[in-house]
Amino acid sequence: xxxxxxxxxxxxxxxxxxxxxxxxxxxxxxxxxxxxxxxxxxxxxxxxxxxxxxxxxxxxxxxxxxxxxxxxxxxxxxxxxxxxxxxxxxxxxxxxxxxxxxxxxxxxxxxxxxxxxxxxxxxxxxxxxxxxxxxxxxxxxxxxxxxxxxxxxxxxxxxxxxxxxxxxxxxxxxxxxxxxxxxxxxxxxxxxxxxxxxxxxxxxxx
Numbered sequence: 402x403x404x405x406x407x408x409x410x411x412x413x414x415x416x417x418x419x420x421x422x423x424x425x426x427x428x429x430x431x432x433x434x435x436x437x438x439x440x441x442x443x444x445x446x447x448x449x450x451x452x453x454x455x456x457x458x459x460x461x462x463x464x465x466x467x468x469x470x471x472x473x474x475x476x477x478x479x480x481x482x483x484x485x486x487x488x489x490x491x492x493x494x495x496x497x498x499x500x501x502x503x504x505x506x507x508x509x510x511x512x513x514x515x516x517x518x519x520x521x522x523x524x525x526x527x528x529x530x531x532x533x534x535x536x537x538x539x540x541x542x543x544x545x546x547x548x549x550x551x552x553x554x555x556x557x558x559x560x561x562x563x564x565x566x567x568x569x570x571x572x573x574x575x576x577x578x579x580x581x582x583x584x585x586x587x588x589x590x591x592x593x594x595x596x597x598x599x600x601x602x603x604x605x606x607x
Contacts, residue, residue, distance in 0.1 A: 428500075430502075432462070444476065470487060532570065533574055537587075540554055545603040
């Protein structure tokens, strides 16, 4: 199958892809993921080091408080809402999960600011779960390559889970993210540089 060939090429180039968000433990990963919504990983990584130096547990974040947190994250998009969600989810983690990030989807999506995509990112990055998180990059690559015809992220997720063998997960998510971020860009895809262009449905239609 073509997707198997594509993933083999990605694996040859980058055997162990990792999330580009910086974090120090599972809790700070959750915080970074919340901050990354509609923001770049580069910007998140610029603002989190001083925050994580003093707040690497939900208890410390709750003690910091929403107003002081805003001072650390005010350069990020939607910082007011994100600060509120981070304080709220930190309280939930303390009160309901013994200050531990849960390792199951249903529990994660109960946390303020954590939706389906974010929960899958956390499961894959923190616990190595065989999930398929679908962001704008993954959706774009899946559509262009012909792995999914849907514009709905959840449907794209299900389509990818059907065609990507479990042995490739969760690395496949990161490969597709990186490919979409650096090669298969939204406005100016670098098709001449793409090592998997011969498998691309859109490229071969041109």
